[in-house]
Amino acid sequence: MDPVQIAVIGAGVIGLSTAVCISRLVPRCSITIISDKFTPETTSNVAAGILIPHAYPDTPVTTQKQWFRETFDHLSAIASSAEAADAGVHLVSGWQIFRSIPTEEIPFWADVVLGFRKMTEAELKRFPQHVFGQAFTTLKCEMSAYLPWLEKRVKASGGLLLTRRIEDLWELQPSFDVVVNCSGLGSKQLVGDSMVSPVRGQVLQAQAPWVKHFIRDGSGLTYIYPGVSYVTLGGTRQKGDWSLSPDAEISREILSRCCALEPSLHRACNIEEKVGLRPSRPGVQLQMEQLVRGERRLPVVHNYGHGSGGISVHWGCAVEATRLVSECIQTLRTPGTTSKL
């Protein structure tokens, strides 16, 4: 039996993790990642990489929680292994603070992260503008390490990486039996999905090695996420804005907002500006589709539209996408189906 030829479009965190998951769980397959950009040029490279879920209004909360739990457990295992430093995955503790009492004092993910509790009065004293807070330990993926580490995993399992822009999924037929679409914002054009749109995010990466605790304003707009080689200071959420150029005025404003929460950041140095376009969608598109053109068929598994929280759910989504790929292969191998397998 020939190996099944699988094309994964996209080399951000979603494409790379889905390729790794398929190579682990699907026997007798050959994987090629096809992408017009690889690390360090993807949106995923700009992400702070902290595991705090973002709500997808069109995705059931039980599903979001399952994706988050699977991702958290998977990365926890990496963080407590000898691979942790190479993969850039580590635990980080800190606070999420609110200017008014949130509707959900205990979010759906509270029992997934470690040691979730309300902040004490003594902790809140540090933040006179804030009246409520949550303290917990979560994980952080340093994307500058995690994405190359995933790429290495793909190559080690025999996968190929190809730099190419795909204009039409049919270009991949008949060379590939199954296509996995992890093209993020690229899906707007590639599959004509008008529901996916950019939410621009500008952040600063700064040297401030004394900052060890994360601080996130509950609005999600201002955050300080310490990592291994830099602290990420954020941010912005600019809907429909396609500009990838940093805006100096916005950078000054981000720094000032972060310094208000953590005054020691006035001494931060080597500040770099980064911009990424989040692939926003009301719900993650994670499903199988059978494209048909005359006698020709092309099974496609979509996995895109992770918006502001792709790192937080990537492994759970990769597991689900892999299950869908296995279903496609089973159908192809069923006698009576037109297939070369």
Ligand SMILES: Cc1cc2nc3c(=O)[nH]c(=O)nc-3n(C[C@H](O)[C@H](O)[C@H](O)COP(=O)(O)OP(=O)(O)OC[C@H]3O[C@@H](n4cnc5c(N)ncnc54)[C@H](O)[C@@H]3O)c2cc1C
């Ligand atoms: C400033 C900022 C901070 C963030 N912080 C966090 C955080 O702390 N935690 C969190 O969980 N999430 C965070 N996110 C969100 C996270 O970055 C995204 O959800 C995630 O990166 C999406 O991954 P992706 O692989 O789908 O997209 P991408 O990284 O954009 O990858 C898409 C890939 O598809 C390729 N592609 C697209 N179209 C085509 C085509 N036609 N042909 C070939 N290749 C194509 C691209 O080249 C690219 O390789 C943040 C985002 C931003 C912008």
